[in-house]
Amino acid sequence: MNMATDRVTGCLVTIGDELLLGDIANGNSRHIAMELRSRGFLLSRMVTVGDQEDAIVEVLLDCLQRGRFLIVTGGLGPTEDDRTPGAVSKALDRPLLPNEEYMEWLRQRLKAAGRPWSDAVGKMAYLPENAAKIGVGMAGFSLVHQGIPCYFLPGVPKEMRWLMAHVVLPDLEERFPRRLRYVKEFLRIQGLYESEISRRLEGFDPSRLEVEMGYLPQWPEVWLTLLAAGVSAEAAMEKIAEAERALRPRFDRHHISGRSDDPIEAVIGRDLLARGFKLAVAESCTGGLIARRITAVAGASDYFDRGCVVYSNAAKMQLLKVPPSLLEEHGAVSEPVAAAMAEGMRAQCDVDVALAVTGIAGPTGGSPEKPVGTVFIACSDRQATRVEKHRFRGDRGDIQEHSAHAALVLLWKTMNP
């Protein structure tokens, strides 16, 4: 560890009966941990307690002893089971006082929405003494207790994320400027099992480059993780870049599609845009999932012309001009129909490249020759039409997700031969 820098660890408390009962996954904890780590802050402990004031008081007092900062989410809403401000008041012996600005904002908001004022809403504007309201248009406050900065964020993921990015992280960075930075990158690996990746990496020692390597299966992708520490993010990043350069030759050009913040649909979008290509998609068993992933990328309208979800044979014939004889002879789930769907789609709207999927997602509809999970994927451009046959395992959702992903991988390979 570099002497010029400092390891800054803190605690995270998430509050809510719904977490202890397993009603929802604790996505907030993961997000906060990731964001902290990416800025050079570590967590030593994450604790979840329910909506009981006593339990919250106890865990707050305990965590204040354990870390150099404290982040708390949940329990800030207008309902009776939102007990965080009361618990903070009790734990830190600070009375709850009205925050006039926040109160006024709540009043205006209710008025604008034509809704009556209620004490339940008003309760949200009572904050512990000397706490600062953080964020506008959402709950949240911060305070410093015995030198420990404490942030109280709403459990609503969108609001929590906004406050993390715009308040908590900038404030922590200002308070702890001389800390080690941790950088972690994930390489998205396509079409290889973890054991095969491990075989290809035999004898490769990233610790020589001060990089820690790991695997994170994110089916149907496997993510190879690279973690490095440094006096600056740039120094850590350089170690990772060196490790990546060293390991890349062990893979083929269609194994690593990009980093974690660059999903394959975004890579495809840039490829299409760079060539001025237009794309259309014809989906049967994926039911719109491919179109949905492509259009999730901002700016997709610059290269995505249309998608057709052709569940019925009538739709396949009418929209894609698939010949009825082909459907009769081979069935809707077949190589010739997949090819005809892609070619028909491309011809119908005169785009440069078209993708088509037909398959059996189940749970019913399988047969001995074509069991559930049988999927044909076709990609047609002005040169050729490629068709792949797959057999995916899992439930309906798994098969749909795998089919859509395999189709995007085929499109990516077609665009980068």
Add this chain to the structure above:
Amino acid sequence: MNMATDRVTGCLVTIGDELLLGDIANGNSRHIAMELRSRGFLLSRMVTVGDQEDAIVEVLLDCLQRGRFLIVTGGLGPTEDDRTPGAVSKALDRPLLPNEEYMEWLRQRLKAAGRPWSDAVGKMAYLPENAAKIGVGMAGFSLVHQGIPCYFLPGVPKEMRWLMAHVVLPDLEERFPRRLRYVKEFLRIQGLYESEISRRLEGFDPSRLEVEMGYLPQWPEVWLTLLAAGVSAEAAMEKIAEAERALRPRFDRHHISGRSDDPIEAVIGRDLLARGFKLAVAESCTGGLIARRITAVAGASDYFDRGCVVYSNAAKMQLLKVPPSLLEEHGAVSEPVAAAMAEGMRAQCDVDVALAVTGIAGPTGGSPEKPVGTVFIACSDRQATRVEKHRFRGDRGDIQEHSAHAALVLLWKTMNP
């Protein structure tokens, strides 16, 4: 609380640096919490610590004071950062002793795989004194400390799940036979804010029916949660049913669409099927998301004919016969175009009902008259075409999700006038 039964709460500890760094979501915690609750066991606290012996020792000792059982996952593997057995030994003052049976199994397994014996692997067979090995072919042990049953499970989800189902839950049930059962139901509420729901429920006291009520915002739905305890699951369920009957009159018929295991797309599917109706969907800004949600339901092919993702104006004209003059006069994002899309879709494939969405998901494409988030939704059946104008907030993903959900709600209302 019934005198014949008992409230049994315990603690869960999950161990691993990868959790504190946010590399992976803590899916184990949610699974264990859900499984426990469904069998009548509750958690009062969930704690995550890293792979440091001292931290594990401390949290074990703390949790032993807090609950009537203890479940721990992680840190049982062969690598250097697997430190749970050592921490247990230290915390409970029990020496680590070799478990000969497990040692032999590990020997055989390595031999079968053609790999040499290593002390790292052998380390796995050293268990705290008086601990019992649990599970075969995986790590895991249990012990009873000062009357508290403690279960130590691997972090590998598949192994953890197997041990929960086959060892932990049966053992807990035997040890605590006279416990309360907990049942939780969620009502999906459409089109109301949490504060408005709270207002409608003013004066409604579910505790009179021995039911605990809570809110779980799952935008754009809010889930009203009802939790009850009883001597049996049936007794608890009856309390919830009574609470639901009592609160329903406070809402309109289009507020509660169903329970948590019954998403609105499944309700719609049953409605369509019951009437023998066929559905088609025309999407612009939602990019396939509506079709994707509808086709996520098994059996959707019985009522879903097709979907069109019409990103370009050419696609709107060609596939939906939207008149060019309408697009020119009002723009693609307009009430008349939304109506024409739904009507055109319905006419083109002669279905009973068609849904259409056109809007500006952003981040670009907005204007002063039609800012980002402006969305028109139309639903056309053989009687009429209804159009709604919405203005959604948030980023591209939020606007897409909200638009798709609002479209499904409109379809649901149309099917249930």
